[in-house]
Amino acid sequence: MTYRSGFVSIVGRPNAGKSTLTNRLIGHKVAITSDRPQTTRRLIRGILTTDEAQLILVDTPGLHRPRTLLGERLNASVREAWASVDVIGLCLPADQEIGPGDRFIAKEIVSLGRTPIIVIVTKADRVNSDTLMERLSDVGALAEELGCAWAEVVPVSSVSGLNVDVLTEQMIKLLPEGPVLYPDGEFSDEALDITIAEL
Numbered sequence: 001m002t003y004r005s006g007f008v009s010i011v012g013r014p015n016a017g018k019s020t021l022t023n024r025l026i027g028h029k030v031a032i033t034s035d036r037p038q039t040t041r042r043l044i045r046g047i048l049t050t051d052e053a054q055l056i057l058v059d060t061p062g063l064h065r066p067r068t069l070l071g072e073r074l075n076a077s078v079r080e081a082w083a084s085v086d087v088i089g090l091c092l093p094a095d096q097e098i099g100p101g102d103r104f105i106a107k108e109i110v111s112l113g114r115t116p117i118i119v120i121v122t123k124a125d126r127v128n129s130d131t132l133m134e135r136l137s138d139v140g141a142l143a144e145e146l147g148c149a150w151a152e153v154v155p156v157s158s159v160s161g162l163n164v165d166v167l168t169e170q171m172i173k174l175l176p177e178g179p180v181l182y183p184d185g186e187f188s189d190e191a192l193d194i195t196i197a198e199l
Helices: 018-026 069-083 100-110 129-146 164-174 192-198
Strands: 004-011 044-049 053-059 087-093 117-122 152-155
Touching: 004 018, 004 069, 018 044, 018 053, 018 087, 018 117, 018 164, 053 164, 069 100, 087 100, 087 164, 100 129, 117 129, 117 164, 129 152, 152 164
Parallel strands: 004 053, 004 087, 087 117, 117 152
Antiparallel strands: 044 053
16 A cells, blocks of 8 residues: 655635634644634644555645735745645635635645645535535636646535545645654644643
């Protein structure tokens, strides 16, 4: 059996559901969640180890138009994360239309060229089926607009767990062959005291 391991960057505009999704995928609270934009200030790796793969999630702050030096540094850390991963998960919330900020981020990651992009339609539990279908259609139109093809499109709910297993399978499928990168049983590469301080 081939073992796979690698890094996945979860990206999207502020409050797109990135931290909540990371916590759901890993099964532990490893990322700060808040309704306040730009709460996540540093890269936080969540580590999911299975019999077939090890997936390391990189949760990044939302990319935005910087108004301060801190904002500029946050954007720089986002771009650094994108440059060093095997798969990018683009979070687009189901309960909001795709806006200029979403388009800006999508264009930025598509410009990387080689990295497979999974569009994760987050907060699927907050909308009815008609709205969800409309959002999925919008995601297809965005691919046409940018002249790209998404590796996958997966609607999820981090609250109910809808399709989280499907998303995990799709991410693992796109990882390169490789060994275990972190010891089994670890779910974050942060020091324990930092994790406790954030909780």
